[in-house]
Amino acid sequence: MRVALMVTCVNDAMFPGTGQAVVRLLRRLGVEVDFPQAQTCCGQPMVNTGYLDEAVPAVRSFVRAFEGYDAIVTPSGSCAGSARHQHQLVAARSGDAGLAAAVAETSPRTHELTEFIVDVLGRTDVGAYFPHSVTYHPTCHSLRMLGVGDRPRQLLENVRGLRLVDLPKAEECCGFGGTFALKNSDTSVAMGSDKARHVRETGAEVLVAGDNSCLMHIGGVLDRGRSGVRVMHLAEILASTEEQPA
Amino acid sequence: MSTPHTFVGMPRFPEAARAALADTQLRHNLAHATGVIRGKRAAVVAEVENWEELRLAGAAVKERALLGLDAQLVQLEESLTARGAVVHWARDAEEANRIVIDVARAHAVDEVVKVKSMVTQEIGLNEALEASGIAAWETDLAELIVQLGGDLPSHILVPAIHRNRAEIRDVFRRRMGQVGRPAPDDLTDEPAVLAGAAREHLREKFLRARMAVSGANFAVADSGTLVVVESEGNGRMCLTLPEVLVSIVGIEKVVPTWAELDPLLRLLPRSSTGERMNPYTSTWTGITPGDGPQEVHVVLLDNGRTRALADEVGRQALRCIRCSACLNVCPVYERTGGHAYGSVYPGPIGAILNPLLKGTGDPQTDSLPYASSLCGACFEACPVRIDIPEVLVHLRSKVVDSHRDDRVPKPEAVAFRGAAWAFADARRLDRAERLSSVAGRVLRRRGRTSLGRLPGPGGAWTDARDLPVPPAESFRDWWKRTDGGRCDG
Amino acid sequence: MGEVRAPRASARDEILGRVRSALQGVEPVTTPVVAPPGAAAPASVGLVDHFAERVADYRAVVVHCPPDGLAAAVAAALPEGARVVVPDGLPDAVLAGITAPVRDAGLSAAELDAVDAVVTCCRVGIAETGTIVLDHEPDQGRRALTLVPDRHVCVVYADQVVADVPDAFPLLDPRRPLTWVSGPSATSDIELDRVEGVHGPRHLHVIVVDEPA
Numbered sequence: 001m002r003v004a005l006m007v008t009c010v011n012d013a014m015f016p017g018t019g020q021a022v023v024r025l026l027r028r029l030g031v032e033v034d035f036p037q038a039q040t041c042c043g044q045p046m047v048n049t050g051y052l053d054e055a056v057p058a059v060r061s062f063v064r065a066f067e068g069y070d071a072i073v074t075p076s077g078s079c080a081g082s083a084r085h086q087h088q089l090v091a092a093r094s095g096d097a098g099l100a101a102a103v104a105e106t107s108p109r110t111h112e113l114t115e116f117i118v119d120v121l122g123r124t125d126v127g128a129y130f131p132h133s134v135t136y137h138p139t140c141h142s143l144r145m146l147g148v149g150d151r152p153r154q155l156l157e158n159v160r161g162l163r164l165v166d167l168p169k170a171e172e173c174c175g176f177g178g179t180f181a182l183k184n185s186d187t188s189v190a191m192g193s194d195k196a197r198h199v200r201e202t203g204a205e206v207l208v209a210g211d212n213s214c215l216m217h218i219g220g221v222l223d224r225g226r227s228g229v230r231v232m233h234l235a236e237i238l239a240s241t242e243e244q245p246a
Numbered sequence: 247m248s249t250p251h252t253f254v255g256m257p258r259f260p261e262a263a264r265a266a267l268a269d270t271q272l273r274h275n276l277a278h279a280t281g282v283i284r285g286k287r288a289a290v291v292a293e294v295e296n297w298e299e300l301r302l303a304g305a306a307v308k309e310r311a312l313l314g315l316d317a318q319l320v321q322l323e324e325s326l327t328a329r330g331a332v333v334h335w336a337r338d339a340e341e342a343n344r345i346v347i348d349v350a351r352a353h354a355v356d357e358v359v360k361v362k363s364m365v366t367q368e369i370g371l372n373e374a375l376e377a378s379g380i381a382a383w384e385t386d387l388a389e390l391i392v393q394l395g396g397d398l399p400s401h402i403l404v405p406a407i408h409r410n411r412a413e414i415r416d417v418f419r420r421r422m423g424q425v426g427r428p429a430p431d432d433l434t435d436e437p438a439v440l441a442g443a444a445r446e447h448l449r450e451k452f453l454r455a456r457m458a459v460s461g462a463n464f465a466v467a468d469s470g471t472l473v474v475v476e477s478e479g480n481g482r483m484c485l486t487l488p489e490v491l492v493s494i495v496g497i498e499k500v501v502p503t504w505a506e507l508d509p510l511l512r513l514l515p516r517s518s519t520g521e522r523m524n525p526y527t528s529t530w531t532g533i534t535p536g537d538g539p540q541e542v543h544v545v546l547l548d549n550g551r552t553r554a555l556a557d558e559v560g561r562q563a564l565r566c567i568r569c570s571a572c573l574n575v576c577p578v579y580e581r582t583g584g585h586a587y588g589s590v591y592p593g594p595i596g597a598i599l600n601p602l603l604k605g606t607g608d609p610q611t612d613s614l615p616y617a618s619s620l621c622g623a624c625f626e627a628c629p630v631r632i633d634i635p636e637v638l639v640h641l642r643s644k645v646v647d648s649h650r651d652d653r654v655p656k657p658e659a660v661a662f663r664g665a666a667w668a669f670a671d672a673r674r675l676d677r678a679e680r681l682s683s684v685a686g687r688v689l690r691r692r693g694r695t696s697l698g699r700l701p702g703p704g705g706a707w708t709d710a711r712d713l714p715v716p717p718a719e720s721f722r723d724w725w726k727r728t729d730g731g732r733c734d735g
Numbered sequence: 736m737g738e739v740r741a742p743r744a745s746a747r748d749e750i751l752g753r754v755r756s757a758l759q760g761v762e763p764v765t766t767p768v769v770a771p772p773g774a775a776a777p778a779s780v781g782l783v784d785h786f787a788e789r790v791a792d793y794r795a796v797v798v799h800c801p802p803d804g805l806a807a808a809v810a811a812a813l814p815e816g817a818r819v820v821v822p823d824g825l826p827d828a829v830l831a832g833i834t835a836p837v838r839d840a841g842l843s844a845a846e847l848d849a850v851d852a853v854v855t856c857c858r859v860g861i862a863e864t865g866t867i868v869l870d871h872e873p874d875q876g877r878r879a880l881t882l883v884p885d886r887h888v889c890v891v892y893a894d895q896v897v898a899d900v901p902d903a904f905p906l907l908d909p910r911r912p913l914t915w916v917s918g919p920s921a922t923s924d925i926e927l928d929r930v931e932g933v934h935g936p937r938h939l940h941v942i943v944v945d946e947p948a
Contacts, residue, residue: 007721007722009669011721012675012720012722013678013679013682013717013720014714014716015714015717015721016717016721016724017717019721019724019725020721020731023730024731033730035721035722035730037672037722037725037726038672039672040669040670040672040675041665041669041675045662045665046662046665047639047643048620048639048642049642049646049658049662050615050639050642050643050644050645050646050647051643051659051662051666052643052646053666054662054663054665055666056666057666057667057669057670058665061670061672065672086639140619140621140622140623141622143622144622144623144625144626145622171623172577172621172623173577173619173623177618177620178619178620179616180616180618180619180620181706181707182703182706183260183616183706184259184578184616184617185260185706185707185710186260186263186264186267187260187263187267187578187581187617188619189709189710189711190267190581191577191578191581191619192710192711193710216713216714217711219712219714220696220707220711220712220713221711223696223711223712224710224711224712275926278926279926279927280927282926282928283923283927286927293774294774295774296771296772299771300771303768303769303770303771304770306764306768307770309764310763310764310767310768313762313763313764314758314763314764315754315758316751316754316755316758317763319750319751320751323747329910334746335746335747335750336746337749337750386924387924387925387933388924391924404923404927406924406925411925414925437922437925437926438930438931438932440925441922441925441930441932441933442932445932445933445934448934449848449934452844452934453844453845453848466909469909471909471910477920477921477923478920478921478924478934478935479882479920479933479934479935480934482878482914482934482935483882486879486882487844487882487883497750497754502767504904504909505767505904505905506767506768506770507904508900508901508904509768509770509771511900512773512899512900512901519923521917521929522792522863522864522865522917523861523864523865523866523900523917525793525916525917525918525919525920525921525935526914526915526916526917526920526935527913527914527915528878528912528913528914528915529909529912529913529915530912530913531909531910534871534911536877537871537877537879537912538877538878538879548750548753552750552753552754552757555754555758556753556756556757
């Protein structure tokens, strides 16, 4: 099985540690991923802001980079959702039947990381070790657009040393929402502040989620409030071992 | 009722939201009310084993009505006429209001009682009647609170959701006596006591009213039956006691057959008030000799609905049965309230319905599709499966497309064109990332791990949130340097 | 209203024209949608008791009686000395429980407002939702009768109870005015908290007449 890592533009530029964790984790599970250098962005920021024409080059880069792979794995529920549910729309807008055909190949092969581990690899215990209290925020796109369900929880529950603390109102949006965070920054921050308050209420040392963009937002509010809570991508916890702790 | 209450001239959503967010009483009222209704809805929805199948059926019924709307409307008209109703057609608000005023004048009435109706708010009927010297008495408790308070509605189901019991008591004490029977001297803020005061205040109006105006939740084409779903009995009063009844019905309210009403009557109360069934549902079919109004008018209203129907992605919004479940679960609505949307249709459904009905071009309307984090909670709750996030994204593209020929493009458009250029070729992206890595290395050498307040557009982020300093090396460069971690130095 | 007829006709044509142009190329669906079945009453409770429980959930008063105890149950539902209005076609077995009933001979709304209670039958009882449906036949009377008085005593025969909403539809004639009643008048308009008692009858008293043993 040829597996490609779609690291996402946000992780590539801002959170390389998450991509490195995915590589380490999957290698430990016996999967060598490729990193197609032609990849750029899934196009979601443009689509979700209404710039469909501007999303076409990104989707072209996507299919060029990932054509021919059996599985495309990404540490982002949001970007997986974009590839699975929005690329057809962009391809249709481009009027290019070739692009639409290519998207029909790549879209269904795109997996969010926890879907790939649980559904494709059939693993719920990845042999991780992380001796900290952790609370988990299910991001909206993984929860409602992809329907990853309790896969992330199953994986976290099997991490040795980890104490999982329930997050109050966990399923409520953190308020990131892509350009919503800028265009409606007051509302975005009001939502983020409530989310950060719930995180602090848990007393957990670490907030974990499957999307670094949401974590950047919640973490930004937590840090501004000097909360001391650390935010981490799920992949980094799952990659963590006694020999190589996160 | 002399104060003009109107949404005209409302600021764009972000500015209106900022003002609303600063109102702590409002946020408290909304968080409490939406919390209560979410819990109730979740409990009664969980009782229904085949809820998802029921949603599919509800969506299919409304979709079937919309996709054959011309024939459905003609059939509805025939059925109504055969039962003695007078059918009118109104292209827009003005035409609909004119029809109601003409009927009122023909009967020389100077007041009408009203059943809570979104569509009459949409067309500004009360204001039009007032301008013609006809008083319109709202009889739904929440509408009464809004009307007496000279306020604007902020929720589809509970227009006074932004008011708590103490505020309602004050409005009743202050205003009831000016328009009819005053509130009792010993009025407390107990909800049951407040409801009792509304009963006393409105009863004299019900008993003397000669004409009523209603909307309709559904209009059944094959039988000519109109349906009003309510709780208090004010609807029954209006639909039963006066001699003349005018019902204004948006053309999207059609349900093809009597039997197809069934799934909708199962979906609506559970989604709306979180009840297995609402206290009262009235159905009537034209005129029934000896029972209820003996003159019945039905106004079939377009007012932008055909524009929405012409939008292949957006037309699903016309399936809406006005339950307001999407408002109650929306994290944006919960914090900003309904007034920020600048329309009688607030919340997620309002964010798509207003642009679909009015078209793009007005800055306030154009700001609505962006008033969402696209979290998807609305779609999950919608009993007729309107994919609101899908329509929001679609409408955003319509807003952007309407500005493609601007002589001076918006900074955002310039930025996205730049991004499109960079994302077209990974080498361009790599170069941009290297610049950011340089900045990151400089800042990190100075001991910075996060950025504080930034000037310019970045301030929208950093005014209340820290931003991490870019890493010294992108993932892409790390991969190249270490061969994917296989030869890490 | 003669002079405004012409523009109305053109509004009709214009709206239908807009609808047709909006739907160009769309195939209408000609077969009615078949909705999934409703809920069955829990076997452990039984249909009629399920109905009674669900009606009582709305804070309505629900009592059971045997067929020969109907008059007594009706009498017990009415306060001492209450002025009671009745529809023309109320069965004798129900009427027997009412002292000096006022027959509805086209009473005005104000006259109805002066009586204390109304006693009627109904067409259908829906167990799952705790709903009684009135179709305003002579055993129930015109709509105002069950609306204006503050107390509604409603007799439901056990064989009138169906399991859920879809089971009621085939039994109801849409050409009749229908009133679906689920508990007493209520509102959730103040802080979304349900309180009983606004404009409709504040007291709903349901008498379930059980099948003869």
